[in-house]
Structures are given as structure tokens and as C-alpha cells.
Amino acid sequence: MSDFHLEIDGNKVGVKEGETILEAAQQAGIYIPTLCHHEKLEPFGGCRMCIVEVESRGRTKLVVSCVYPAEAGLVVRTRSEKIDRIRKTILELLMAHAPDSPPLVALAKEYGANKDQFEKESSFCIHCGLCVRYCEEVKKNYAVGFVDRGVRKEISFIPEIAAKVCNDCKECFPLCPTSYLQATFVLTESLAFPTVP
């Protein structure tokens, strides 16, 4: 049962109280591109790929659909010239970090993003937070976390915890859009894992 209705790309969509625009669209079978979204995890709003145009009370604004609660009577547009342009720039910025990541390459094709638009800063992590949040929210292992901030922000395994749990889990590995997570894990394993007494 739906509590109220809103309009997404011209389709009337029923939603329940507390759902986000993204969830409403996914249930209606309308595709919105995402990178940091995962159905088992709390919305993060980190990648901004799911940005959409929302019209309410005669005003149009841009919102991030994965964290924006659906309201009655909203008119949502998931594609427009403006949105495509924003997504293209986001992709180009992310591709300065991870130019060959498969999900990024696929989206770049769709939105005409040029992976060489910006100077390469190959840190390979696009800060989607999937690994960190999965480990925290689903597995409750807290083996990997973010450190530092801004341009120096990166993921970091806690060697003592990772040595115990990661080899039997590795469920975050397929989530990573760039394989940087795997690289970080291998590096931590070889450099910092406590030696077996």
C-alpha cells in the first residue's frame, strides 16, 4: 500500500512514508544511476550521481535522490540537459581518480564523459564508502574505516581486526567500484598484519 503519490518522469508513482525518491523510482522500475547506493546500507549521499530535478510548489531544484525523502505531489525528472551535464562532470572528476573502473566507464559512455578531462590524480578510491559502511552496518566488524579528510581522505584497514576477520569474509571486495579496496587490503596484509606467534 502506498501513502501518497508523486510523479517521476511523467509516471505516477506510489510511495510509502519515509521512502526516498531513489527508492520510489527503483520500485517503479525507473533507473537512476548510483555509485554509493546499496540496498542493505543507510543512504550515504556521497557520490551525487543520483542527482535529480525536483519541482514542488512551482520551483525547480536539484536534489540528491538517495537522501531526499519523497513528498506528495513532487514532480521529479531523472534526465534533463542540466542533470546530464552535472553527472558528466561528476564522472569526469571521479575518473581523474579511477579512469578504468568498469562502472565509471559504463556511465561515462552513457553521459559522454571524457576520462582525460582533468589531470590524473590516481588515488583509485572514489570515496563511495561502500566497504566502510558494509563492514560497519552489515558485518559489524569495523575492520576498515576512513582516515584523514578532504583531498587526503582514504580508507584504512585496522590490521589487528582485519587479520582476524577479513580472510573469512571479503564480502566488501565485489562492492568496490575500482578494486582499490583489494589493493589496500593486500598492502595492509603484507605490511602490517600482526605476525603469528
Add this chain to the structure above:
Amino acid sequence: MDIDRIDQIIDRHQCEASSLIQILLDIQSENHWLSKEALTRVGEKLQVPFTRIQHIATFYKAFSLVPKGRHEVHICVGTACHVRGATRILDTVKDVTGIMPGETDMDLKFSLETVNCLGCCALGPVVEIDGKVHGKMSPGETADVLKNYE
């Protein structure tokens, strides 16, 4: 800093996980840095995952994960201090202490940092040592002031 002292600080904040930053600040101001043992202990007592503590401790510039000297020297290199000769002050301090900004000397006497504005541009060039502001400094005066610290 021993575990008992850390426990005391944590107890002073009623072992509340919401006081995490305040606890870390207290340890930082007493010990001048946050050791891994201290962070682990705080995590155990407050039931906060180590990843979160590590995230917070690396996020804020007020925290240091490496030992700091007994005296923290902050040299303003903001615009006003810069045009009034902060570069020469900085060079003097580098010479006297033998360390670069962001470093600590071997016997943990001084830690040197550059800052971008201390909010008292009329006093430029400004040097702040352990929270005490020294204004209108010349390279000579700076060297003299540093001699007063043990």
C-alpha cells in the same frame, strides 16, 4: 601516559560515547599526542569501534598521532604577517630548533607548525608559543624568546 590516567579522564566524562572528542582533547592536551594504546583504551571503555576513533583522530588538526614536543610553536604566515617578514622569522626558528614545519625535534622540546592567521594581524609578524602570543617579532627577538623555553 599510563592507562590509569586515561581511565581517570574517561571516568570524568562518565564513560559517555558522546564525549569522545572531549576525552581525546583532554588526553591530547595532557600528553601532547594520542598513542595507539590510549586510543585503544578509549575505544574499549566507550564501546566505540577503533575505525571511528581513528577517523576522528585523523580528521581534526587538534589531534596528533605522533609525539609532540613540550612546547608548540605556531608561526603565522598569513598575508599580513607574510608581508611583515614572517618568512624570515620562520627561517630563524628553523635554524634555532633545527626542524621544519610539522616536525618535532629529537629531544621533544619543540614542535613547529605554520598557521595561516591567528586573528591579530596588527601585531604581525606573530609567533605563538604554548598559546602565548608574541607580536611584532624580529628574527633576533624570536631567537631570544625561544631560549626561554626548556
